[in-house]
Amino acid sequence: MERPVRWGVLATGGIASAFTADLQGLPGAEVVAVASRTLASAKGFAGRFGIPRAHGSWAELAADPDVDVVYVATPHAAHRAAAGLCLEAGRAVLCEKAFTLNAREAAELAGLARSRGSFLMEAMWMYCDPLVRRLTELVRDGALGEIRTVQADFGLAGPFGAGHRLLDPAQGGGALLDLGVYPVSFAQLLLGEPDRVRADARLSPEGVDLDTSMLLGWESGATALLSCSVTADTPRTAAVTGTAGRIEIPRGFFQPERFVLHRDGREPEEFTAGQYGGGLHGMQYEAAEVMRAVRAGETESPLVPLEGTLAVMRTLDAVRERTGVRYPADTGPAGDRG
Structure with a gap:
């Protein structure tokens, strides 16, 4: 049996709720942590979904050693900062779309992931x-x-x-x-x-x-x-x-x-x-693709390649x-x- 892929969820809005529900029905996936800008919001989300750890900051989630992949579910204006923080901490990242506010920010994230050898994918679930x-x-x-x-x-x-x-x-x-x-x-x-x-x-x-x-x-x-x-x-x-x-x-x-x-x-x-x-x-299909790629040691998905996202x-x-x-x-x- 392969070890479960351990997920952290960054943000607690509607899209985070839908993704987490799908993730919890996916074999081999385990949601171990959630983070929000406020600890109260993170604890409320953790309670609803039975998640063991709630963090009151993005940095705490990024630094959590038990997290393999972070799903960034903030509005897109915060994607550059949130995804960048997680990549710098060595986490694999699935980042919601639109990927960033502009192509410059997208290129910065792609460059950061490539320089770190970290997995990064846009959550273009379609x-x-x-x-x-x-x-x-x-x-x-x-x-x-x-x-x-x-x-x-x-x-x-x-x-x-x-x-x-x-x-x-x-x-x-x-x-x-x-x-x-x-x-x-x-x-x-x-x-x-x-x-x-x-x-x-x-x-x-x-x-x-x-x-x-x-x-x-x-x-x-x-x-x-x-x-x-x-x-x-x-x-x-x-x-x-x-x-x-x-x-x-x-x-x-x-x-x-x-x-x-x-x-x-x-x-x-x-x-x-x-x-x-x-x-x-x-959304379980994009999560399954992330897990497949991470387990295979890949840093990009052939289904949602970074070059396509940048384009x-x-x-x-x-x-x-x-x-x-x-x-x-x-x-x-x-x-x-x-």
Whole structure:
């Protein structure tokens, strides 16, 4: 029997709760510690999930010798500091998305992990979902021919009151980093980093994006039409169209229950989550991939490689450059992407 992989959870919000619930149902995983900025919050979370140790600071969790992997579940404005602290302490890290506020911070974390020989992965759980992996295999095996278009959207209706983090530039507010990261990551999973980025957005009085539309282009001629919103409940669907067919994913494309493959001259083929896994919140797959990689002595996951994460962050920077969204953490304008 392999020794359990011992997890620490950094932060105690909703995403941390969902991940911890999934983790506790995963064979070989053991949640041994949780940390928050306040000991009271950490103790409350530990009590709910039966976690043996609660820390009142991030540094205490990072220094905990019984922790193998830290799951960073803070809002993304704190990812650079929290993940960096854990990497410097020698911990493997699974960091929520958006990975950081900008590509510069993402490159700093990747560089730190590589210099330390430590494992680091973005918690882009969509990439580890078995049904998404099956879709990706079909596309790469040529089931659709040459990809011509990708479409995806993710929007929530809100409203979000004054002072909410989604309206605060200092906290990386706006639709793009919270929601737009999913459509962008989906398109780049299939097509890689785009060669051209166009974007338009409606901004809040605080200067964050409320609704953003993106048009990405590749030298192959492929395009992706993507959108995100914190003012409208969009369909949250995705479609991939190629020269020989298309794949349609209904609502919830980032954790699909099913998708349908349409090919010329053939009956539509439906693929369902029940064929490949399913259950819980869907985060157990990324946790299982982290555990596999850590046990194998790997410092990156082939399913969620750091270069892919950095490429997505460069695209998000380019979108913000075109729409005029700036965060205090930005040291200057994002690089021109054409």
